[in-house]
Amino acid sequence: MRIVLDAMGTDAAPSPEVEGALMALRDAGEEVEIVLVGDESVIRAEMAKHADVPTRLHLRHAPDRVTAADSPATVVRRKPESSIVVGLRMQKDGEADAFVSAGSTGAVMAASLFTLRPLPGVERPPVGTLLPTARDLCLLLDAGANIDCKPQHLVQFAHLGSVYAKDTMERENPRVGLLNIGEEPGKGNDLTIETFELLSAAQGINFIGNIEGRDIVEGQCDVIVCDGFVGNVLLKFYESVAGYIVNLLRSELDGVEDGLVDLEHVFRVLDYAEYGGAPLLGLGGVSIICHGESPPKAIRNALSVAARAVRSDLVKHSAEDLQL
């Protein structure tokens, strides 16, 4: 299996990418190979800082780089030799099985959509994100790829999310919830009222009903579907509020002896870097987006998620599920 890693993605590239790739290769089985894509000389210089670079770490030169100034929609056409486009093209050409990038979210989404193409029947490929809950991680989708969704889009998200949860999150019969403003059927806005009916009738989805904002952290669901506007607001809010509350507590903890309080543990629970990146779903390939501020650990985890997706045949299962 070959996973392509955009080496020019993070704000501190290529250092976190190279270190994350080395960590991932140490963890992974012998069958996993990683290809760093980007400016060859820059990557080589970074690799030279590490001893024992395994032969399973490869390099593919891509002279160009996508920046925040690039319009996502034009990247494939205007920057065909960028690390994002070259990396995704390898998967399209059968040279690789998955793509991971911490570059511009919009650019990775647009280039993935264009290069890997939606699976037959998928109208709006969603992006998923993993939220920490009191029980286990929960996949929220769509996290921002599609706004102004229609009910049938949310039903597709439910299908794609269920397959993803089975294949990469070890959930046997994933419970799917619809994010809404009341528990009873009939509650909500036009979108959620109609989606509720469609999900209740849908085959192959373990739909458990409406989920309110307050239920999310309880972890009753494996998959929560919502339109990309709500999902994006919620995701960004969660990331920031966790930091806010931990900071509040940190100021209270001044003076407490080190070691008595394992703040590290709390941070880990709240740390998005732990969970790897955000998967793009419903495409004819695997593409995972990481934060621009990803540390090596986050890159390693995203690579590990990508490997799980390839190993479990996520794309094939998604396509099969959509044909049912």
Added chain:
Amino acid sequence: MRIVLDAMGTDAAPSPEVEGALMALRDAGEEVEIVLVGDESVIRAEMAKHADVPTRLHLRHAPDRVTAADSPATVVRRKPESSIVVGLRMQKDGEADAFVSAGSTGAVMAASLFTLRPLPGVERPPVGTLLPTARDLCLLLDAGANIDCKPQHLVQFAHLGSVYAKDTMERENPRVGLLNIGEEPGKGNDLTIETFELLSAAQGINFIGNIEGRDIVEGQCDVIVCDGFVGNVLLKFYESVAGYIVNLLRSELDGVEDGLVDLEHVFRVLDYAEYGGAPLLGLGGVSIICHGESPPKAIRNALSVAARAVRSDLVKHSAEDLQL
């Protein structure tokens, strides 16, 4: 000034109501009087537990009580002698200046709307909620009264929220943000894109632009406008996530000597009870809704917010602002 307090609202009524009213009267000036509305014998029995009940605490009998089983829309017609309807009618009849209730949110909203009527020009009276941020409290509206909003509704929320922030939150020139999924103009869904244009052109609103989910806790705004679906999901999520994170930390703090960590302080910052209730805005009167689980402190604070709203002439200012 007379504030009517529904004595039958909380889950533990009338105990938190009576205690909260007594606390409020101790804090407030001599001009503030409170009228407890509900079952006279039950309230009298509760009052008998307290010494020194001031003469500024009155009682108005209302034999009936709204329960969770009542459909909010039918309460005014079917339960005209309930504490909610009797209490609101007193304001309509000029016997009182404000109404506070911890009863069924839907019933209080519907009965307030019917009894106090929307101000001229107000199409969708919103409900506001106060969110704690790193700087100061921020008013989010609509928090759930109106879903599937139109752009002009959000502009009205901005007007009503600005007046409320000036009159009751001591903000001189309230900064208004539009909750959205990107900072730049042109980002968002159909609703927010159009609302952005209207707010940019609106007179008398200090519109500072789009606010993302991650900006909320930073406290850049005094007022955040959004449709009631998003607002409700966010509000309920915030309430629950604060509890979740504090619990995470609490389990880490086992074994830390008491007194070293002022968890109480952190809880206070995150405690909705501190901020009183959720105001219904855009009506021809003052109506404030509290949680059903409100402790006496929350009731006291809601009464104090109600007193501020009356003292500052909130309703008159709102009506004037809408006529500009």
